[in-house]
Amino acid sequence: MPKTKKARLLATACCLSIGVTATIAQAQGRADKPKVVTSAPSLNFYGVPGIVDLPSGEALPDGNLAIGVSNFGGQTRTNLTFQFSPRISATFRYIGIQDWNSDGFDTYRDRSFDVRYLLFKESRFRPAVTVGLQDFAGTGIYAAEYLVATKNFKRPFRLPGKIKVTGGLGWGRLGSLGSIGSLSGGVRPVFNPNDTGGEPATDQWFRGPVSPFAGVEWQVNDRLGLKAEYSSDAYTAETSRGVFSRDSRLNFGVEYQLNNNLRVGGYWLYGSEIGLNAQFQFNPKTPAAPYTVSGPRPVIVRPSRASNPAAYDTAWASAQSAPVVIRDAVQPELRENGIRLETLSTTGTRAEARVSSISYDNHAIVVGRTARALARILPPSVETFDITLMNNGLALSTVTISRRDIETLEFQPDAANLLLSKAVISDAAPQPAANAVKVDDVHPRFSWSLGPYFRPSYFDPDEPLRYDAGIAAEARYRFAPGWLVAGEVRHRLTGTITDSTRLSNSVLPRVRTDAILYARAADTTIENLYVSKQWKPGKSTYARVTAGYLEQMFGGVSAELLWKPSGNRLALGVEANYARQRDFDQAFGFQDYSVATGHVSAYYEFGKGYYGQLDVGRYLAGDVGATVSLEREFENGWRVGGFFTLTDVSAAEFGEGSFDKGITLTVPVSWFIGRPSRQSVSTTIRPIQRDGGARLNVPGRLYGQVRDGHVSDLTGDWGRVWE
Amino acid sequence: MMRAITCAIVAATLGLAGCTGGNDQSSSQAAQLRTYVDVIRANRGNRGGPAPLPTLTPALISQLTVPSLEVTVENRNTSAFLVPFSERRDSRPGLLRTWRTANDAMLVMRGGVLVATRGLGNDLASSNADAAVTGIQRRSPVSGLHTVYYVDGDNQTRSVDLDCEMRTVGNETVEIVQRGFPTVHLQENCTGTRGIITYDYWVDRRDGVVVQSRQWGGPELGYIRTRRIKK
Numbered sequence: 001m002p003k004t005k006k007a008r009l010l011a012t013a014c015c016l017s018i019g020v021t022a023t024i025a026q027a028q029g030r031a032d033k034p035k036v037v038t039s040a041p042s043l044n045f046y047g048v049p050g051i052v053d054l055p056s057g058e059a060l061p062d063g064n065l066a067i068g069v070s071n072f073g074g075q076t077r078t079n080l081t082f083q084f085s086p087r088i089s090a091t092f093r094y095i096g097i098q099d100w101n102s103d104g105f106d107t108y109r110d111r112s113f114d115v116r117y118l119l120f121k122e123s124r125f126r127p128a129v130t131v132g133l134q135d136f137a138g139t140g141i142y143a144a145e146y147l148v149a150t151k152n153f154k155r156p157f158r159l160p161g162k163i164k165v166t167g168g169l170g171w172g173r174l175g176s177l178g179s180i181g182s183l184s185g186g187v188r189p190v191f192n193p194n195d196t197g198g199e200p201a202t203d204q205w206f207r208g209p210v211s212p213f214a215g216v217e218w219q220v221n222d223r224l225g226l227k228a229e230y231s232s233d234a235y236t237a238e239t240s241r242g243v244f245s246r247d248s249r250l251n252f253g254v255e256y257q258l259n260n261n262l263r264v265g266g267y268w269l270y271g272s273e274i275g276l277n278a279q280f281q282f283n284p285k286t287p288a289a290p291y292t293v294s295g296p297r298p299v300i301v302r303p304s305r306a307s308n309p310a311a312y313d314t315a316w317a318s319a320q321s322a323p324v325v326i327r328d329a330v331q332p333e334l335r336e337n338g339i340r341l342e343t344l345s346t347t348g349t350r351a352e353a354r355v356s357s358i359s360y361d362n363h364a365i366v367v368g369r370t371a372r373a374l375a376r377i378l379p380p381s382v383e384t385f386d387i388t389l390m391n392n393g394l395a396l397s398t399v400t401i402s403r404r405d406i407e408t409l410e411f412q413p414d415a416a417n418l419l420l421s422k423a424v425i426s427d428a429a430p431q432p433a434a435n436a437v438k439v440d441d442v443h444p445r446f447s448w449s450l451g452p453y454f455r456p457s458y459f460d461p462d463e464p465l466r467y468d469a470g471i472a473a474e475a476r477y478r479f480a481p482g483w484l485v486a487g488e489v490r491h492r493l494t495g496t497i498t499d500s501t502r503l504s505n506s507v508l509p510r511v512r513t514d515a516i517l518y519a520r521a522a523d524t525t526i527e528n529l530y531v532s533k534q535w536k537p538g539k540s541t542y543a544r545v546t547a548g549y550l551e552q553m554f555g556g557v558s559a560e561l562l563w564k565p566s567g568n569r570l571a572l573g574v575e576a577n578y579a580r581q582r583d584f585d586q587a588f589g590f591q592d593y594s595v596a597t598g599h600v601s602a603y604y605e606f607g608k609g610y611y612g613q614l615d616v617g618r619y620l621a622g623d624v625g626a627t628v629s630l631e632r633e634f635e636n637g638w639r640v641g642g643f644f645t646l647t648d649v650s651a652a653e654f655g656e657g658s659f660d661k662g663i664t665l666t667v668p669v670s671w672f673i674g675r676p677s678r679q680s681v682s683t684t685i686r687p688i689q690r691d692g693g694a695r696l697n698v699p700g701r702l703y704g705q706v707r708d709g710h711v712s713d714l715t716g717d718w719g720r721v722w723e
Numbered sequence: 724m725m726r727a728i729t730c731a732i733v734a735a736t737l738g739l740a741g742c743t744g745g746n747d748q749s750s751s752q753a754a755q756l757r758t759y760v761d762v763i764r765a766n767r768g769n770r771g772g773p774a775p776l777p778t779l780t781p782a783l784i785s786q787l788t789v790p791s792l793e794v795t796v797e798n799r800n801t802s803a804f805l806v807p808f809s810e811r812r813d814s815r816p817g818l819l820r821t822w823r824t825a826n827d828a829m830l831v832m833r834g835g836v837l838v839a840t841r842g843l844g845n846d847l848a849s850s851n852a853d854a855a856v857t858g859i860q861r862r863s864p865v866s867g868l869h870t871v872y873y874v875d876g877d878n879q880t881r882s883v884d885l886d887c888e889m890r891t892v893g894n895e896t897v898e899i900v901q902r903g904f905p906t907v908h909l910q911e912n913c914t915g916t917r918g919i920i921t922y923d924y925w926v927d928r929r930d931g932v933v934v935q936s937r938q939w940g941g942p943e944l945g946y947i948r949t950r951r952i953k954k
Binding site: 413450 | 741742743744745746747748749750751752753754755756757758759762808809811813814815819821823826827828829831833838839841842843844845846848849850851870872874875876877878879880882943
């Protein structure tokens with residue numbers, strides 16, 4: 001067949017079946033619309049790279065976060081996908097299927113996890129190939145495995161845009177229609193809606209019938225995309241319960257890129273249903289607003305020693321008033337720059353400034369601006385600056401910089417890396433030098449806030465999102481180095497957590513599952529109220545003791561010791577707590593349950609922002625086991641991670657989910673507002689909260705505070721040292 | 724105390740942002756909400772963009788007591804007048820002059836060539852523009868490398884290496900607010916991984932001052948135009 005004819009046929013087939021000829025013409029005619037960045041790849045109904053309901057073989061751009069919400073035939077899927085590394089991605093999904101009307105559910109709701117691994121990147125002659133495990137934990141409703149390949153063709157058959165062809169093999173759900181046989185021959189357990197689930201179903205992966213599937217996507221221009229696919233999913237569980245009727249294996253869709261991040265689509269699925277899909281993709285590496293700090297004051301270059309030898313005299317250092325005079329000059333200059341000078345010590349040739357950040361989340365800026373201020377003010381004989389980064393009484397690291405480098409490198413090409421290669425970052429001494437002068441306004445420090453609070457509660461089978469909201473008053477008082485007294489009182493004004501009727505059915509001590517009772521008992525509550533002290537016992541060790549009402553459900557005492565040399569990838573810690581369960585009304589009283597809980601922890605930095613953590617110890621319900629966490633941290637402060645905990649509690653005792661697991665997200669405020677801020681929002685999402693593997697929430701754990709100012713995080717920030 | 728009570732009432736009834744206080748930053752939900760609300764309010768305040776620049780007249784310029792540089796960031800469509808902040812020399816050719824606006828946005832020029840910006844966002848961190856600086860000093864073409872370093876959204880230093888060929892476009896008279904400047908127009912045509920980048924410099928034939936230019940500030944910042952309003 002001649003090329004043009006084939007193309008015309010293909011185009012006609014696409015257009016006729018979806019009836020969008022007019023839309024194409026319109027989209028092509030609107031050439032004056034601003035160009036958008038087309039989401040590539042686009043997502044399927046499961047929120048992973050794909051066609052309509054089927055997956056494709058590509059990976060998202062490294063680090064991308066994708067939120068997809070899809071709906072067809074009464075089935076809604078809310079998906080969150082994170083491209084953890086260039087090849088590995090993970091998806092968390094929450095679904096609701098209406099008209100289920102069996103197994104004790106009207107609407108069937110479930111959570112599931114996927115992982116995908118990109119086996120081959122696309123090259124000129126080879127397609128991208130991905131292996132995926134869909135809903136891989138338990139006998140999940142969406143359990144499937146696939147091996148899928150996708151190849152892009154630019155301007156195919158002289159058509160505008162790009163065509164993407166996908167073909168794959170599916171097992172499980174994706175092998176339920178049109179099977180061509182079976183690889184392993186093993187029998188696959190059937191989906192059971194009332195199974196506790198949650199455990200990796202290694203016994204069923206790639207077992208049972210296997211079916212081929214295929215699809216094609218035509219990205220006509222930067223905004224308009226057309227999709228068609230041939231499905232191998234029989235939707236047995238849904239059609240047998242009358243959720244919808246599946247009349248065809250073909251699905252079609254039209255997608256439109258509204259802006260650089262948002263893509264929406266309309267679809268015709270399985271010959272019977274209209275579907276919608278909204279896909280939101282963004283990358284934490286690209287801030288919502290560019291990070292902007294107002295320009296610094298210039299470095300003042302000293303006269304050369306040859307031209308003015310008298311200026312280099314060190315006699316000033318023996319004057320008794322010198323340290324105080326210098327401190328009083330440096331302190332306001334730093335303060336103006338959002339930096340708190342804590343102590344300053346000087347000799348004739350060297351100075352140490354201990355500083356903490358008031359407003360910057362980026363420690364390199366703190367170092368750079370402190371060095372500038374010192375270079376502007378200190379007598380010319382001072383050649384070396386030791387800038388020690390402090391965080392609430394902890395000396396994190398000392399950056400040693402030669403004053404000459406500050407003077408000579410500022411406008412050299414690649415100035416930041418040049419300075420880094422000459423700076424020395426080392427463990428900071430616990431205390432400043434004996435001759436250091438203190439700054440008066442460092443302590444006491446006080447902060448308070450008053451305003452709304454919001455406490456979400458996810459995945460109640462009757463109502464997926466419940467919440468409490470009201471007013472919170474919070475205050476923190478730092479009366480001496482390392483000391484903190486803090487507390488928060490809340491008053492609920494509205495909320496739906498109390499409405500839940502799903503009280504705990506746990507057979508373990510109810511250390512976490514009584515949340516509804518806590519919510520119901522009182523409107524005015526003490527969220528926390530504690531005193532803590534942290535200090536450095538040695539050059540690379542850190543210690544903390546905290547006592548009081550530590551969190552919503554527990555109070556007690558907590559002690560922690562951490563070993564973390566500034567330049568080390570490995571850190572070790574130990575934490576011991578005695579905790580007692582608080583009364584439901586969250587006033588001052590306690591219940592009878594108490595527990596000695598604690599962990600030995602190992603933290604390891606793999607590089608490129610990947611961090612691992614292993615905690616072994618005793619949990620709140622008295623169970624013994626270990627938590628494994630893996631996290632990716634972006635240099636701008638975003639963190640995305642996941643964890644799971646295995647303890648000596650059996651899956652049956654644990655209940656739904658079989659063991660504790662979840663995902664963690666930290667979003668820095670500066671990413672949104674484009675200006676420095678030390679604030680960030682953190683959240684932990686668990687598919688289900690049970691009592692096994694539950695840890696005490698102690699405020700102010702050491703590792704996060706300490707790592708922030710150590711070599712790796714500091715060098716990650718370093719690009720902005722001259723800003 | 725009154726402030727706290729008033730705030731609580733307002734916050735409760737209208738669901739507005741919280742209040743914060745003390746000599747330290749709070750990180751509670753309310754304090755974060757406050758941060759966002761403050762930023763949104765500030766942005767709303769500038770929604771019309773910065774106040775329009777005054778129309779330049781010879782009379783106005785003659786009143787200026789300091790040198791002045793008009794700077795336009797093309798893809799943001801914003802302009803500002805900058806005044807000198809500091810001057811120095813280092814081991815490389817060209818006098819370094821930092822220009823700044825009233826709100827501490829800064830441009831650093833080395834012999835008239837843009838080598839760094841500060842406080843603009845997506846800033847140009849540093850540059851190697853020795854060839855261009857030398858060419859301008861000689862008022863005749865010097866070709867060579869022009870490297871641009873910038874910091875990306877994840878705080879990482881990135882570089883763009885440009886291979887540049889400078890040519891003399893010709894002698895041109897540049898008019899800036901009804902004043903003519905006899906210049907030689909030098910143009911750097913550069914190729915790199917980001918495609919073709921062009922730098923234009925109009926150098927006063929009498930004193931070597933770059934009176935007008937169009938220079939590249941990196942992939943995000945884009946092209947920046949400058950006009951020397953007052954020498």
